[in-house]
Amino acid sequence: MKNGLLLMFVLVLSACSQTALRQQAAAPEAKPRLDPVLFYTERLADQLLTGLPPLPHGSMTAVTFTDSATLQPDQTNVRMRHLGLQLQESMLTVASQLGYQVTEFRAGQALQLHAQHDSLLTRQLSELATEQSVRYVIAGTLSQHEDFTIVNARLVDTETNRVVAAAADQIPTAVLGSAEQVQLRQQRIYRSSH
Numbered sequence: 003m004k005n006g007l008l009l010m011f012v013l014v015l016s017a018c019s020q021t022a023l024r025q026q027a028a029a030p031e032a033k034p035r036l037d038p039v040l041f042y043t044e045r046l047a048d049q050l051l052t053g054l055p056p057l058p059h060g061s062m063t064a065v066t067f068t069d070s071a072t073l074q075p076d077q078t079n080v081r082m083r084h085l086g087l088q089l090q091e092s093m094l095t096v097a098s099q100l101g102y103q104v105t106e107f108r109a110g111q112a113l114q115l116h117a118q119h120d121s122l123l124t125r126q127l128s129e130l131a132t133e134q135s136v137r138y139v140i141a142g143t144l145s146q147h148e149d150f151t152i153v154n155a156r157l158v159d160t161e162t163n164r165v166v167a168a169a170a171d172q173i174p175t176a177v178l179g180s181a182e183q184v185q186l187r188q189q190r191i192y193r194s195s196h
Contacts, residue, residue, distance in 0.1 A: 038177040047096035050155050050169035060137025061105040064093035070143035081178045093140045105136050
């Protein structure tokens with residue numbers, strides 16, 4: 003009898019152990035973490051586009067986010083230039099995912115075949131369609147500070163120049179990385195000790 007109880011006890015413990023192992027194996031995988039820049043850009047896009055009232059008919063696009071002082075990409079600051087491009091791309095992606103009619107105005111008239119890659123997108127004016135039918139444009143500015151960059155985004159109705167939606171966020175400087183040791187910002191040299 004003791005041997006039977008002992009055997010039953012061992013079998014019950016073994017079954018519990020197997021169940022725990024199966025539950026661990028079946029546990030949902032953790033979601034992969036987003037790149038920090040992508041996290042902030044998607045957060046801004048969600049803030050701008052989620053919950054918008056229905057828009058009158060018309061397609062939407064996004065342009066490169068620029069320096070708030072010059073309204074142009076900062077040619078002396080690689081990180082800010084790349085951030086402006088990343089913000090544009092994220093806005094296009096999120097708008098499309100939310101079901102808005104998105105126009106890719108950088109699409110060339112034909113597919114370009116190169117030795118190392120294929121391309122449809124271009125910034126060559128001669129290769130772009132002559133007419134773009136875009137009603138809504140997402141535009142934004144970047145204002146770099148020592149510890150963060152302020153990003154302001156607006157959805158503008160080009161027929162009325164009315165701001166339909168606006169959003170703002172701060173992206174910590176640490177998120178943008180330390181690609182440069184020396185930067186020229188607003189005609190001043192900044193040295194990084196990273």
